[in-house]
Amino acid sequence: MSSLGNLGDGFLTILTPMNMLWVLVGALLGTAVGVLPGLGSAMAVALLLPVTFSLDPVGAFIMFAGVLFGGLFGDSTAGILMNTPGNSTAIAGSIEGHRMARSGRAAQALATAAIGAFVGGILSSVLVVFFAPSLAELATLFGPAEYLALSVFAFVAISAVVSESVLRGLAALVIGLAIALVGVDGMSGTARFTGGMPELFDGISIVVITVGLLALGEVIAVAARRGTKEDLRVMPSTGRLWLSRAEIRLAIPAWLRGTAIGVPFGIIPVGGSEVPTFLSYGTERRLGSRRADSLFGKGAIQGVAGPEAAGNATAGTAMGALLALGLPTSATAAVMLAAFRQYGLQPGPLLFERASELVWALLASFFVAMAVLLVLNLPFAPLWAKLLKVPRHYLYSGITVFAMLGVYATSSKILDLVLVLAIGLLGFAMRRYGLPVAPVLIAVILGPLAETEFRRAMAVSEGDPSVLVSSPITIVLYLVLALGVTGLLVQRARNRGRAIASEANPS
C-alpha cells in the first residue's frame, strides 16, 4: 500500500493555495485551447512550456496536468455543438453528440461527455497509481536492445495506425528522423548537419518543432481555407442540464466499457486516442443495434459516453507509460516528455526514485485537475462554446502571437523564429496533403534514443547484430509488431476490395 501513502504525500504537496491556482489556470487554459477547432492538448502544453519556466517544477507540472486533461475535456464541446471536433480524439464522440444537439439535447450531450471524460480519466489514473511503480520496476530489466525494440515498435505502430496510408505515415516518420539528426552527436561529439552554426549544436528544440507543426501549421491551414464555404453554425445549448435516470442507466455501462477499451491503448504506442475512441464508438453502436429502441443515428447517449471515456482513459495510462517507461505513446505524451527534459528530468524507471516527490505530486494533480474540470465543464460547457463566437481571425492571430512569443522567450534566438516558420510551413504542407503529424513528433523524440541505444548495443556486443533479438522481451515485441502490421494490411486490403466491389454494383 505504499502507493497510497505516496499519493497521500502528493496530495499534501499540491493542496496549497498557490498550487491549486496553477491547476485551475491550467484547466482553464487547456479547456479554452481544447474548445478551439484544430487545436488540442498537445499544442496547449507546447505553447505553455516556455511560459512555465519561471515556475518551480512541481507548479509547472501540475499546471500541465490541468492543461493536458483540459484539452481533452474541451475538445468535445465544439464537436457536439458545431460538428467541428476540437481534435481528432473527439471525432468519434461528436458523431452522436452533434445529432443529440440537433434534436435539442445539446446540454445532455455535453454533460455526458464531461462525465465520461471524468470517469475515464479517474479510473485510468487509479490504475496508473497502482501499476506504474511495478511497471517502472519491470523497466529496470530493459537494456539497450529492449529500448531499441520499443522505439522501433513505436515508430512502426504510429506510422501504420494513425495515417490513412502506411506510406504517408512512414514518410512523416522519416521527416521527423531527419529533423532529429541535426545537432552534435552525443556519442562521438561529431557535429551533424549544423551548417557550422553554433546555434544548431544542441539540435532543433522540441518547443520549436511542436509549436511549428501543431500551432503555426494549423494557423496557416486556417488562412488557406479562408473563403471556403464552411458550416459554422453553433447549436444553441438547450435541454435539461442534468441527465434523467434512464439516461444515466444507458450511459453508465458505456462509460465503463469506454474506459476498459481506452486503458490498454495508453501503453501501446499507436499515437493516442483515435483508435480507442473509434473502437468504443463501434462497440456501442453494435450493442445499441440489439436494442429495439436504439437511438443510434438520431443521437444516442452511449455514442457520446463511450468514446469520451475511452479518450481520457487512454490519456491517463499514456502518462503512466511515460512516467514509468519514459516512452511517449502519443503526441501529447511526447510533448510532456519534452517538458520533463526542460527541467532536467528523464522519465523512466529511475524517475520514481530520483524525483519521487514530483511524480506523486503530478499523479495527485491528475485527480485534482479532473475534479476541477468536471466542475468547469459540467455546468459551464455552453459558456465555453461562446469562445467560438470570437471572430476566428482574432483567435488565431492571438495564437500566432503566443507561439512566436513562446519560441523566442525560450531561447532568445532569432534563428528559432525562422525555424518555427519553416516547420510551420512543413506542418501546413503535411496537413494539406494528408500526412499525419504525430509520427514526426514521435520520431523527433525517440529518434536520438533509438540511435544511441542501437550503437550502445552494438558496442557491447562488438558488432554482433544478433544481440538485438537475443532476449525474450525483444523477440516478443518484434513478433507482436509483425503480426499487428500484417493484420492491419490484410484488413485494409479487404476493406478496399469491399469498397471497390460495392462501388461496382451499387445495390
Add this chain to the structure above:
Amino acid sequence: MTTHPAPESGPAACLRRRTGLIVPLLLLVTGIVLGAGTLTMEVPPNVASPGPQLFPTVVAVACVVFAVLLGIDVLRRPEPERVAGPADGDPATDAGTAARTAEAADVTASSASTDAPVDVSEGAADDTAGAGATRVRSNRGAVAGLVGTIVAFIALLVPLGWLLSGALLFWGVARALGSRRPVFDIFLSIAISSIVQLAFSAGLGLNLPPGVLAGVF
C-alpha cells in the same frame, strides 16, 4: 480570388491536381542534403564502430525511397478536378459540409464495427484529404499575407522591440485571416502586445527585446 474555372486540360491543369508532389520533392531534397552532409562529415578519428554516419545514411536512403514511392502514389491518384466552393454561391457545395460529414460519419460507423477505424476517421477528420469529391481551395493570398507578416515580425523584432513588432504581428495575421476593421485592429493589437509585455516581461521575467522604446519603460 478566382471564381470557378472551367474544366481545363493540358499540362498546367495536370500539375494543378498534383501539387502534392511538393512533399516527395521535399523528401528528395532532404535525402540529398543528408547524403551530402554525411559524406562530408568530419568524424573524429577514434570513434567506436557504428559511428555517427550510419544513422544519417539510413535516413537519407529512406528519404529517397519514400520520395519515390510517395511521388508515384501522388501521380497515380491525383486530387479531384472540382475545387471546393467559395463562401458565396455554388449551391452544389452549400449543403456540403453538413451532408458530407453526416455521410462520412455513417461510413465511419459501419467500418468502425469491422475493426478498421482509423483510415476512415482520418477521412472524416479533414474532409480535405479526399473524402469528398472536391479538391481543397487554397487561398494563396491569405497564406502569403500571413507568412509575409511573420517574416516581417522576425526581421523587425530586435530593432523595433516586442511591443511594436508584436502588435504588427497580431495586426497582420488578423488581416490575413480576414479581419476587415484595420483601424480597430491597430488599437486591439497594441493592447494585446502591451498586455503580453506586462504579463511576461514584468510579471514572469521573460526576456523580451525592448527595441526603440527601450527608454520609455
